[in-house]
Every structure is written in structure tokens, then in C-alpha cells.
Amino acid sequence: MSFNMYIPTRVLFGAGRLNDLKEQKMPGKKAMIVISNGKSTKANGYLACTEEQLHLAGVETVVFDKVEANPLKSTVMAGGAFARKNGCDFIVALGGGSCMDAAKAIATMATNDGDCWDYMGGGTGKGMPITKKPLPIIAITTTAGTGSEVDQWGVITNEETHEKMGFGGIDELFPVLAIVDPELMCTVPPQLTAFQGFDALFHSVECYISGMANLMGDMYALTAIENVGRNLARAVKDGNALEAREKVAFGNTLSGAVMCISACTSEHSMEHAMSAYHQELPHGAGLIMISKAYFTHFIEQHVCDERFVRMAQAMGMEEAKEPMDFIAALTKLQEDCGVADLKMSDYGIRPEEFDEMAKNARETMGGLFMCDRSPLSHEDCVAIYEKSYR
Template structure:
């Protein structure tokens, strides 16, 4: 924590009603937008797409809409989207929706300004390990969920369906130029999605607090995010129209995203990427929940002080516990939080995961996202990773 870099080039505009700032000409980085949304139709049903286009119209900005993004975004759609953005002469890209849409927007923005295949630039697995010649087109991120924090970091996670590889990547140019976080646009998110996305932000915060890449600013933000999510996520799962609580969780998500820029997630995310690469029907937040208890039980004995801190941030009276039990209080608090958001009965079997795939997923996690294992303060063997997968059933 003595040596670190603070680099955060994204302009963040946060607050209820702030999406109107998109009409400000100072906030528009081009004249023709390529708008990336999901295939689910929620951006159209709730008129969010229309709202964004109306704001752009104030500055005579044209737009082209791409609406094929899946819950776990795939390489084919990045390739197709980039081709369309080039064909239509778009000069910036807007990611509107959840993390999948914004991640896809980042990758499309990169490939709309570079040749070849996006996988040429992956630095792990079967990736080509090349360096892009050109920066991405300017990116505007407009999250309508509170969870991924991708509006505040350069990372974009895409799955190569042919090779079952789900890999994160990013460079300075894939930081959004502008991110507008308007909690009003999270009011329509259903309870289950609210829970899954909120827990994604929670684990970003926890992992960056424990990470070997942690630093003073990420420590402070992750502490706050853990506290806010533990307090307010159960509230908004039960009462989604609570704008004050929604605002708190939206900020926690963005703060956790900043943490991912300044610090790094750990191998829990590597393992979930492997899980949902083989089982793409699993939402990312659900996968993290399913693996988390076994994962943190494995880590707790190796980092007792930090695990005790996390329990404290979750309002556990750790001083009242015997000293030897304090580090394990976090896993108990985590279990309580998972139950409080209605996910206590969630199981890998719900998604058809086969236990015999544990070794295959462990190998995948270490080969495709091995870099996050180097950020984990505990060295984990392939056998240990396999055991964590198995213990998650």
C-alpha cells in the first residue's frame, strides 16, 4: 500500500434526474452515437432509450441502436456491433442498461476503431495478446442497474462461446469518457436482478479490500460500499421504489467500480467467469453468491485481520466475540445478507451445474483469468480451486 497509482479519467455525473445532463453539449463527445442495449427489451418498454435519444436530439446528435446484448455478452455481438458502428459512421458509443450492455459498448468502441478480431487483443487463454493500434471511440456509460461498477472502470468482460472463455480486458481508452449515474433509472429493476447486481458490487468491494493491489483510496471506498450494500440492498429488494435506498446502492456500485480501477478483484471473479462461461444462463451476481461462502471460508484463516474488518463494516459486534472467532464472523454476516435478499436457497443445481465439471472449471479459471489469482493474498493450487467449486454445491 506504500506504492500505488491513482488514475481515474472518467467524468462521473451522479444523482437523481442527472441524465438530463446528456443534453448539455459539453457532455456529448460526438455527432453520431451507436447505442448498445440488451435484447430483453426493458430499455424500450420503460422508454429509457427514447429518453436518451431525446437528450441527444437537443444537440442534433443522430443515433443507431444495437439491441442484441445477452446477460453474459459474447464475442459474436462485439464483432457484429463494431461492424455496424463502422458502417454507419458512428463516432462515439453509448452503453445503456446493465453491465453487459456497457461492457459490450466498451468492446464495440474498441473494435469500431481497430482492425482484426476482438479476441486478438485478449491477454490470456486463446487470446492473441496483441496491443490495439488505436484507442477506442469515446464511450458514454449510462447504467440502469446498481452492481457492476463498469461505469467507473476500464474493464469489459466478454465470452468467447466457441472456447468457453470469459475474460476481462481493458486499457486507458476503454474508461468511459462520461458516465451518468441516475438512480431513478434503477427503480424498475425487478427484485431478483436487484439482488444479483447488488451482490456483484458487494463482492467488488470485498475483493478489492482484500486484494494485493489495494491502496488507501480503494480501502476507504470499499469500506463504505460494503456498509451501504449491507444496509440498503435488503431494503430495495423488498421495496424497489425507495429512491433514497436506491441512491445509496447506486453510489455503492459506482464506488466499487472506482475500487476496480484503483485496486483489483481477486480469484472469486476468475472462478465465476469460468462457471458462467460453461453455464452462460447463470447471471454473474448469482454465480458470485453461489461460490462466495465456500471461497471466503477457504481464505479466512489466511487473512484474519482483514476478514475481521469486513465483519465490522457489516455491523457485527466483533469485540463481543472470542478473538479466534472474529475472522469467521464475516462469512456468517455474508450468509445473513444472502438470506436477507431472498437468495438463501439459491443453488448450483438450479442452473444444472454438474459437480463433475469442478476440475474443468478450476483449470479454466486459472488459465483464462489467472491474473486475478496473483492479486489474491493466498496462493491457491488447482486442486484447492477445484475443492472450492465442489464445496459450493
């Protein structure tokens, strides 16, 4: 029954809500707009619209367009220096989870000394406390994947040590404002829509089977699983199906919230180890690759049979009665979204890496292993990678 809940972000949700940005209370006078190093944000007009809205609100803007799909420590450090050099007093993260994650670390390094990794709690991080208040953040999400618009965490990769870990966790890194406008998501290509949607789905799936699960988190998680599970395939097949986009976006934002109330499990640790060594691997793709073997392992342990049945029902299999029905529902959704045949080998992952990746997962994000309902050993991790390999 017990839980902790603090999610202070003001959320503007719905089609066209980016146009309401100008009417909101601004946390400063000069914004650093953080976008990806790709072309879509500019080409689709989202950057121009955001700049116009901020200017109408009396805010000056500068643009930092360097963020990778898996944001790097070096980029975060460059972003912090950019914010200081330009006298920015708040950050606007415009883009997907990577931009929002990077923005949280950039906001921190704009006001704190040292290296980003000084403030990391795992791996080679020094575990130092963040002593100076980060710059305030407005998050405008253009994807439905990470839920980072409503939580206080970011994920950053240290390219020198091959570590990919959560950064932050302090209350000051919750965005002060989030705009979730599904119209901005209609231009996301089908495969990326699928990758992002499964990331959102697995956030809630993991939080629902986590040892940290509770009544409040369950409410968020099941609603998210239902909205993503029943609408993602339609959003993948028809990017302009706004109703489907809206429901997947809704599920994604709920999935961000549930991570503040419950906690993910070791599946995320295991995938972070994969993409820490293979920068081009999309996070959602890695999760899809290991998901069936991963969740089957816990089903075979009978850690929470009724929860797997309930998730299958939420995804649309109303007649589900057995825990393995969840794997059937998951498989069908992956097939419907065209991502059932992803191969680790296509991203350069080799079986001889599995032992090191399993070790990396535990050393960098060992805390999530503590949320598993039954202990997942090093050998179990290697076996899950092996069963997932193609």
C-alpha cells in the same frame, strides 16, 4: 502506502440526472446506442429519454439492441461492424454491466482490425496491443452491479472456446462521461437487484482483501461495503425505496473505482469459468453461490483477520470481533435478499465439471490468482466448488 490512481470519467450522480445529458459536452456527432436484447430499456422509456436528450444536444442516433446478459464475442464483432457501417463516432452504453462491457469492446472493434479475441491476454487470446484509439464512450447505467461506468475493462465470453475474460484495460476505454441515475434502477426486479448488488459488494470485498490493497483503495472499498451491505436488502424488498437505491448505486460506482486502484481476487476468475460454460447463469448469482466457501477458505488461512472483522462491522455487525463474523454477516445479507439457497444444479452445473472449470479459471484469468494473499491451488478451487454445490 503506494498506489496508482487514474479514473478520468466525469460522473453525474443522482436521481433525475439523465435529464442533464443534453447539457454535457458530446464527444461526437453520431451516437451508436448500445442496449440489451431484452425489453426493459425500451418498455420503461429509458431509450426514448436518452434519444431525446442526445437529439437536444444535436446528436444523431442509431440503436444496437443485441447484447446478451453475458455478452458474446460474436455480438461484439457485429456491433463493431454496425458502428462502422453507420458512421458512428461515439458509443452510448445504456443498460447494465453487460451493455457497458460490450460497448467497450465494440468501441475498440469499430476502429481496430481483426477479431476481438486477438486483443485478449489470456487463454486462446493473441495478446495483441490495441493500436487505434477506440470510439469514445458515454455510460448510462440502469443497474447497480459492475461499476463498469467508471472503469476501463469489459468482460466478454467466447462462445466457441468457453472462455470468459476481461477485455481492454487501456486508458482510452474509460467512459468520458457516466450517468448514475438511481431512478433508472427502480424497475429492476428483486432477484436481479440482489444479484447485481452482490456483484458490487464482492468487487469491494475482493479488492479489500487483495494483495493489491492500499490506503486509497481501502477508503473506496469500505465505504462501498457499508453502503451496499446496509441498504441492498431494502432495495430488494422495495424497488421504489429511492434512498436505498441511491446508496447501493453509490456503493456500486465506488466498487468500479476501487478496481482501478486495487484488484479483484480469484473469486471472479472462478465465477467467470462457471458462466463461460453456462451462459444463462447471472454473474452475481454465481458469485453468491461460491462466496461463503471461497471467503471461508481465506479466513482459515488467516491471511488478513482484521480486514474480515472490519468488513463485518461495515456491513452492520458493529460487535464483530472474529473473522468468521464476516461470513455470518454475508449469510444474513443473502438470507435477507432471498438468495441464500441458490443452487448450481438449477443452472445445469454438474460436479464432474469442477475440474475443468478450475483449470479454465486459471488459464483465462490467472492474473487475479496472483492477487490472492495466499496461493489458491487447483485442488483448492475444486474443493470450493464442491463445498458450494447444491
